[in-house]
Amino acid sequence: MNAATDPAPCVIAVRGLWTRFGTTVIHENLDLDIRRGEVVALVGGSGSGKTTLLRAIIMLLQPAAGSIQLFGQEIVGIGERAAFRLRRRFGMLFQQGALFSSLTVRENVAVPLREHTPLPARQIAEIADLKIALAGLPADAGDKLPRELSGGMLKRAALARALALDPALLFLDEPTAGLDPVSAGAFDELVVQLKESLGLTVVMVTHDLDTLWQATDRVAFLGEKRVIGYAPMRELTQAEHPLIRAYFEGPRGRAAREQVCRAR
Amino acid sequence: MADPSSLATPSPAAIRYESNQFRCEGDWTLDGIEGLGPRLQAVNWPADGVELDGSGIGAIDTTGALRLLNLIAELERASHPARLVNLREEHRALLDLVRERRVSAGALAAAPVPPGALERLGRRVLYHLNGGWAFLTFVGEAAMALGRLALRPGRFRWRVLFSDIETAGVRALPIIALLSFMMGVVIAYQGGQQLAFYGANIFIVELVALTMLRELAPLITAIIVAGRTGSSYTAQIGTMQVTEEVDALRTIGIPPMDLLVLPKLLALTVALPLLTVFADALSVFGGMVMAQTLFGVDFSDFLDRLPKVVTLTSFLLGVGKAPVFAAIIALVGCYQGFRVRGGADSVGRQTTVSVVQSIFLVIAADALFSVVLGGVGL
Numbered sequence: 001m002n003a004a005t006d007p008a009p010c011v012i013a014v015r016g017l018w019t020r021f022g023t024t025v026i027h028e029n030l031d032l033d034i035r036r037g038e039v040v041a042l043v044g045g046s047g048s049g050k051t052t053l054l055r056a057i058i059m060l061l062q063p064a065a066g067s068i069q070l071f072g073q074e075i076v077g078i079g080e081r082a083a084f085r086l087r088r089r090f091g092m093l094f095q096q097g098a099l100f101s102s103l104t105v106r107e108n109v110a111v112p113l114r115e116h117t118p119l120p121a122r123q124i125a126e127i128a129d130l131k132i133a134l135a136g137l138p139a140d141a142g143d144k145l146p147r148e149l150s151g152g153m154l155k156r157a158a159l160a161r162a163l164a165l166d167p168a169l170l171f172l173d174e175p176t177a178g179l180d181p182v183s184a185g186a187f188d189e190l191v192v193q194l195k196e197s198l199g200l201t202v203v204m205v206t207h208d209l210d211t212l213w214q215a216t217d218r219v220a221f222l223g224e225k226r227v228i229g230y231a232p233m234r235e236l237t238q239a240e241h242p243l244i245r246a247y248f249e250g251p252r253g254r255a256a257r258e259q260v261c262r263a264r
Numbered sequence: 265m266a267d268p269s270s271l272a273t274p275s276p277a278a279i280r281y282e283s284n285q286f287r288c289e290g291d292w293t294l295d296g297i298e299g300l301g302p303r304l305q306a307v308n309w310p311a312d313g314v315e316l317d318g319s320g321i322g323a324i325d326t327t328g329a330l331r332l333l334n335l336i337a338e339l340e341r342a343s344h345p346a347r348l349v350n351l352r353e354e355h356r357a358l359l360d361l362v363r364e365r366r367v368s369a370g371a372l373a374a375a376p377v378p379p380g381a382l383e384r385l386g387r388r389v390l391y392h393l394n395g396g397w398a399f400l401t402f403v404g405e406a407a408m409a410l411g412r413l414a415l416r417p418g419r420f421r422w423r424v425l426f427s428d429i430e431t432a433g434v435r436a437l438p439i440i441a442l443l444s445f446m447m448g449v450v451i452a453y454q455g456g457q458q459l460a461f462y463g464a465n466i467f468i469v470e471l472v473a474l475t476m477l478r479e480l481a482p483l484i485t486a487i488i489v490a491g492r493t494g495s496s497y498t499a500q501i502g503t504m505q506v507t508e509e510v511d512a513l514r515t516i517g518i519p520p521m522d523l524l525v526l527p528k529l530l531a532l533t534v535a536l537p538l539l540t541v542f543a544d545a546l547s548v549f550g551g552m553v554m555a556q557t558l559f560g561v562d563f564s565d566f567l568d569r570l571p572k573v574v575t576l577t578s579f580l581l582g583v584g585k586a587p588v589f590a591a592i593i594a595l596v597g598c599y600q601g602f603r604v605r606g607g608a609d610s611v612g613r614q615t616t617v618s619v620v621q622s623i624f625l626v627i628a629a630d631a632l633f634s635v636v637l638g639g640v641g642l
Contacts, residue, residue: 101607102609117294118298130327131326133365134326134361145606146606147605166326197358198325198326
């Protein structure tokens, strides 16, 4: 998506964000805009506050100061009812899946539907099965318990739950971590396919360089407690900032880029 | 697609008959299709084929697309072959995606037939038999580990033992004190009323001392510890099982039995008899307070009579049961922890089972003690 010619409205607008744990400041005056239909990745070294930023945006963590707007609505100091309405507009894929271990995959996907819609049980089961298929799982996966699934299937099942309410906005926390290269590549493709067919906006935290090259429109680099680089991957890797250079100039970073350059 | 970046309320999905055409209107989304069923019943379908005009659809998502496809299938079954026309390009793409995925979802295997009553009974019996066998195996393994420890005591983790004694013993003192004091008060009050009726107030000493020391104090202490410590053993080991910490211990070469079970077992075997003595003292004190305030037996009379009526045997019999109870609680607690499979719900279930089983076994063992000791005339 070209930023200059298509100024799509911002789905997420973070302004002057401060977060801290005790006396440790995680973010200091951080700004970030994410436009509709973009796939944006948050990257940065360990402890740079990627997951914390994600948790602040999805209202799991109260920032110390600043403003976060989701779909144009301020969420810092938002009321319970407004937060509940807003929560059905986005889905979150947690790093470990966070599927409810006592429920089957189908029941897991049905939980948000049961909570947020008045649909009858039969229709909810049908919708859940569709989401399970959309996430690329075989049809018999719905009856399985989370502990019976492999790592890759677990991620897909968690994705199916995140997609349950047809959210316009999808958050992914390390979606390809712990997956084999084939599954990780398939997951990247799935994300791009879902984004294109469902018009999703996707925000993900990832360390996977292949994902960064294959699946993202823009990448926000977190460092020094704020966003120090925010550009498409091709431009970001040319950035001058020493932290960004160190991140992408390692042997793995170079290998991933060379692979992309050769493929094009 | 309607602007998903706004929070505007969706316009409800509907089908309207207009100038010889059926027009799909509104937002065919999760919100929009709410109450669509009744609205559809008002539509008069023609006798033959139907052409659905999709150009009026505002927004569509996978749920709406599924509903639309289901509608077309329903119409077909009612012999109104339906066709979607004039769909916007992106809407058609989404419908195609859903149609393609739905087929694979439709190929779902039928749910397995629920087992009959006899099969359920059989499975339960087998499950419990297996459980009992596995518990015996576990006790055997613990005994083997204890044997290995006796051969090489240098390898024992003393620091873990002492911290376990502190959590299971020292920290339990306040609650044991409170509850055993109250038990003493209750026994003295209930029994004392009957004794006062015959003017036999002084026998309150026998009543309180023998009941508490021999039976109630060991039992109450064991039950409190089963609820307080046994459950925490199960929850701790169970959670470690879920997070693969138990497997990590094995890989590093630390037998989980040595680190997780033996210190707990020994700690409780030390702590529970001491807690029982403490409970003995506090419950007798509760009885003394009651005897002095309500039944005119003051402290000096009570303490004077106490050593004459309480033999060492009855005191030791009470305290001697405590190590057995301790072993039951620790072994059941740890065993149920290792039985945890999967996730959070399993931890909760095994913790419940652990407390219920250890209290049951403690009471059963107490009954066995009574029968056996009665048999040998103690």
